[in-house]
Every structure is written in structure tokens, then in C-alpha cells.
Amino acid sequence: MSNLKITELDPADGDLVSGAFEVLRAAHAADAPEAPAPHKGKFQLGLIHPQPDEDQTLFLAERDGTVVGVADVGMPNRENLHFGWASITVHPDHRRQGVGTALMERFIEHARAQGRTTLTVDTRITWEDGVERSEAGKRFAEKHGFKAALTWINRRCAVDALDPDTEQELLEKAQAAAGDAYEIISWVGRTPEHLVDTMARIDSTILAEVPLGELELEPETIDAELKNAKADRNEAMGVIPVQTIAVDKATGEAVANTAVFAYDDPEYTDAFQGITIVNPEHRGHRLGTLLKILNLRLVRENFPAVKTIWTDNADVNAPMIGINVVLGYEILDAGAEFQRKFDA
Known part of the structure; x- marks a missing residue:
């Protein structure tokens, strides 16, 4: 030592x-x-x-x-x-x-x-019939006074997991459920300037909407300046967002959003599903499924080297897990966030 x-x-x-x-x-x-x-x-x-x-x-x-x-x-x-x-x-x-x-x-x-005053450390853990993981990380966290606060499940999906007919059928059902109340907009790379404000507003709801287990985090206020600064960083790192949103035609506001992040590296075969979020008032119209399928097609078109998309969802996020299972996501393992609180 x-x-x-x-x-x-x-x-x-x-x-x-x-x-x-x-x-x-x-x-x-x-x-x-x-x-x-x-x-x-x-x-x-x-x-x-x-x-x-x-x-x-x-x-x-x-x-x-x-x-x-x-x-x-x-x-x-x-x-x-x-x-x-x-x-x-x-x-x-x-x-x-x-x-x-x-x-x-x-x-x-x-x-x-x-x-x-609130600190967390994370580790991989075994989940259901996924790959078995060592217990060492969990024991290490507990030994230092940290307690499990949030579990998320890591899943992977081949970009061609669904046969084309099944995928098309799912897409058409989702399009029918969404009706013509929404304009669907997709892009690759940074958010188009005229959409930055509405996307900053939807991004600001993320921490309020996603399950956080025992973690006490307040929603972040994301403004156009921060959104653009994050886009600058992605560009500098060679991280390329592939994004599809639904805009409510009645208000002009983005009400649903999904994004996959790929790398500017023709050798790298993995991409990462970011948060998919649907505004609570617009749930029940299969917008999550609709956006994810359209976005998946965009990934295949623009990143032919990508073979697998990875995602993680809180173990209690049943609606999103349901969509992912239909799209062909399979469990790999899980991750756990361990938390320790201190006096101020």
C-alpha cells in the first residue's frame, strides 16, 4: 500500500x-x-x-x-x-x-x-437470466456504507432484430394510433436551430419523468445555451445524435423525443439509446414505439457499421421496458447505483 x-x-x-x-x-x-x-x-x-x-x-x-x-x-x-x-x-x-x-x-x-451530502457509486450486477456478474462491486460499495438506491437493466438489440414485415406492421399500428395530430421530425447531428428552444423544454422534464428509485435529484433546467454547449461537446468528441421527435401541431411544441448516439468511427459497431420521453398528456398514442422504429431506420441508413443498440432502463420503468421487449431488446445484465448520505 x-x-x-x-x-x-x-x-x-x-x-x-x-x-x-x-x-x-x-x-x-x-x-x-x-x-x-x-x-x-x-x-x-x-x-x-x-x-x-x-x-x-x-x-x-x-x-x-x-x-x-x-x-x-x-x-x-x-x-x-x-x-x-x-x-x-x-x-x-x-x-x-x-x-x-x-x-x-x-x-x-x-x-x-x-x-x-449525497454520494453515489455504481457497479454491474446480475439480472434474471442475464450474464452472471461478480458480487465484488456490490460488497465494496456496502463495505463503505453505501446502500442500493437505483437499479437499471442493461439491454441490447440487434439493429435488424425484427423481420421487416413485423417491423412495418408495428410501425403502421403506431402511425394509426398517433393519427394526424403530430408532425414527426428527424435529424442526424445537432438539433436544428429552430427546434432548440422546444427541445430544451422537453429535456428539462427528463429527471422529473424517469424513475430514480431512492435518488433525490431535482429536474435540470436546460436552456438553449446549455443545449448548444452539449451539442458542441458531442461534435468535439465525435458523438453523433440520431433523433426523432413528435411535435404537437396544435401548439408547435415537441411532446415526444427519442435519440440514439453513434460514434464518428466506421469501425465501432455499438450505438447507445438515449432517453425516450413522451409528455404525460400525449401518452397512449404509441408515440414511443413510432419514434423508436423511425429512428432505428435512420440509424441503419446512416451508420451501416452499427450492429447493436444498447439501452438501460430503471427496473421499475414498465412502459419503456414493454416497448423495448417488443422491439427485440434482450437483457445483458444490470447496473446498480449505491448511495451514501452525509450530514451537511
Whole structure:
């Protein structure tokens, strides 16, 4: 333990960035090889182009000049100033040697110094008949006083999971249910300027609408400036949104939205389903199914290398899970957010 040092990563230090990525790569190969591999380009560019609404710090554990562990730490900087999260990863060859504990202690110290009173760490867990996962992450969180607060289920779907006739039939039924009250608009890349305000309003409802388990998070207020700053970051990182929305013709407001995020990398075969949200007053018209199928077709058209789309939903989000099962999503495993509260 004595020769272990914890430092903050400088994104300009190429050797340390590579060392940190190697920890993530090795842990992925050991712990969840069936899940999407970490992407080095996105990792490096994400460090140089930080989130506009979150302060991110990477703490590294080094031993004898080698990076053996990483704590990726985030602190919201607009709302939820009571909150901080970390994802702690230890290289498989250096586990059970106090590395994780040293990173956890540094995370807690860092968060408490900023007045954060609710902290979370996450880990993969086994779910139903999915792939069996180690219990080590869960035990580690509990040992440090964290309790399970939210479980989400990780699912994957082949882009051609449905045969074309079944997909077309589902689409036509959804179109019939939606009727002609909505204008459906799709795009690839950043949100068109004339839609930024309405999309910022729908994005601001996300945390109020998605199930959060025991986590106490207030909805974020997303304005056009923040929305555009996030789009700038995606562009800088080579992350390309593929998005489809329903606009209520009566009001001109976006009332349903789905997005898949692909990478500007012709070799990368994974893409990631973002939040699908339907305004409560517009539920029951199969808008979720309609948008997801149209958006899936857009992904296939624009990203022929993408073979699999990944999503996670809170285990209690029955409506969205129902849609995903119909579309061919299958369980891989689950993730759990463990929470610990401190006095102010």
C-alpha cells in the first residue's frame, strides 16, 4: 500500500491518459466483455472537452509508475449541488490490494470539500437470466456504507432484430394510433436551430419523468445555451445524435423525443439509446414505439457499421421496458447505483 499514490489526471499528460484507458479496457475485458468496449477516442476527447453542466475529475491510483485504478468523479454544477457520483475501476491484476478503497476515500474527501451530502457509486450486477456478474462491486460499495438506491437493466438489440414485415406492421399500428395530430421530425447531428428552444423544454422534464428509485435529484433546467454547449461537446468528441421527435401541431411544441448516439468511427459497431420521453398528456398514442422504429431506420441508413443498440432502463420503468421487449431488446445484465448520505 505504501507506494500507492493518488493524483488528479491532467488531460494533457498522454502517458497517464493511456494508462487510465488501459485500466478501463482491462476491466471491461475481465468484468463485462459482452458489453460495449470503452472507446479510446471518445475517452480522450471527453477529458479535453468537459461537460458544461458537470465538473468532472479523474483520480488515478499509481503504483511504481503504473496506473492501477481510476475514479471518474462528477459533480453537477448548476442544479443538484448536494450530489456527487463516482465510477471506480481497478485493474484486474491489482484488485484486493487497497486500490479501490484509496480511490473511494479520495472521492469522498473531494466531494465533502465541495459540500456534497449525497454520494453515489455504481457497479454491474446480475439480472434474471442475464450474464452472471461478480458480487465484488456490490460488497465494496456496502463495505463503505453505501446502500442500493437505483437499479437499471442493461439491454441490447440487434439493429435488424425484427423481420421487416413485423417491423412495418408495428410501425403502421403506431402511425394509426398517433393519427394526424403530430408532425414527426428527424435529424442526424445537432438539433436544428429552430427546434432548440422546444427541445430544451422537453429535456428539462427528463429527471422529473424517469424513475430514480431512492435518488433525490431535482429536474435540470436546460436552456438553449446549455443545449448548444452539449451539442458542441458531442461534435468535439465525435458523438453523433440520431433523433426523432413528435411535435404537437396544435401548439408547435415537441411532446415526444427519442435519440440514439453513434460514434464518428466506421469501425465501432455499438450505438447507445438515449432517453425516450413522451409528455404525460400525449401518452397512449404509441408515440414511443413510432419514434423508436423511425429512428432505428435512420440509424441503419446512416451508420451501416452499427450492429447493436444498447439501452438501460430503471427496473421499475414498465412502459419503456414493454416497448423495448417488443422491439427485440434482450437483457445483458444490470447496473446498480449505491448511495451514501452525509450530514451537511
